[in-house]
Amino acid sequence: MHITLDWNQIDTVLLDMDGTLLDLHFDNFFWLEHMPLAYAQKHNISHAEAKSRLVNLFDLHRGTLNWYCLDYWTDALGMPIAELKKDITHKIGFRPHVQDFLTALRAAGKRTVIVTNAHRDSVDLKLQHTNLGQYVDRIISSHDYREPKESQVFWQHLLREEPFDKQRTLLLDDSLTVLESARLFGIAQLSSGLVKSQLWLRTTTPSTAPSWL
Numbered sequence: 305m306h307i308t309l310d311w312n313q314i315d316t317v318l319l320d321m322d323g324t325l326l327d328l329h330f331d332n333f334f335w336l337e338h339m340p341l342a343y344a345q346k347h348n349i350s351h352a353e354a355k356s357r358l359v360n361l362f363d364l365h366r367g368t369l370n371w372y373c374l375d376y377w378t379d380a381l382g383m384p385i386a387e388l389k390k391d392i393t394h395k396i397g398f399r400p401h402v403q404d405f406l407t408a409l410r411a412a413g414k415r416t417v418i419v420t421n422a423h424r425d426s427v428d429l430k431l432q433h434t435n436l437g438q439y440v441d442r443i444i445s446s447h448d449y450r451e452p453k454e455s456q457v458f459w460q461h462l463l464r465e466e467p468f469d470k471q472r473t474l475l476l477d478d479s480l481t482v483l484e485s486a487r488l489f490g491i492a493q494l495s496s497g498l499v500k501s502q503l504w505l506r507t508t509t510p511s512t513a514p515s516w517l
């Protein structure tokens with residue numbers, strides 16, 4: 305069952321960063337093109353072979369904190385991941401209408417907290433190349449807690465450190481696995497993203513089957 309969001313019922317908005325507020329062009333290009341090219345040069349193999357090897361390696365860690373951890377990949381691949389990211393920072397950008405949306409949330413007095421699985425180095429790089437930090441009250445990386453958003457431990461830790469009313473909190477996140485994790489924890493209002501220019505949001509309640517699919 306989809307219902308139209310009632311902003312009067314929401315005090316806190318938890319916001320995913322990559323794929324929700326910022327577009328994925330930078331991340332996709334980095335992991336699928338730029339980094340494999342550097343890997344190919346390092347190992348003197350073709351770009352295609354590098355992509356194939358890395359995709360297999362990435363799949364082993366999907367959904368874990370390692371998957372998001374620049375330190376892990378720097379060590380595992382023997383490559384300066386954070387440095388390589390700086391080559392393509394011109395690709396970092398907002399998704400459409402996001403600044404207007406965040407401005408409206410602030411004007412409405414909502415508390416806005418970014419909750420991201422991105423490593424702090426990635427967060428910092430993105431804040432340097434956008435003014436995203438000016439639009440929100442707080443930014444939390446799951447690396448701070450050593451648990452990804454897919455884990456219930458992340459939400460327990462978040463609630464202790466950034467108290468919120470589960471019934472009056474909205475999570476916007478483009479990861480269905482993360483939305484499911486938040487639903488399990490009891491966050492009442494969930495959405496997979498921002499919709500069109502007015503950003504009317506669709507929500508589900510935790511008592512219903514996941515219906516953001």
Ligand SMILES: [Mg+2]
Pocket residue numbers: 320321322323324477478479
């Ligand atoms: Mg995301």
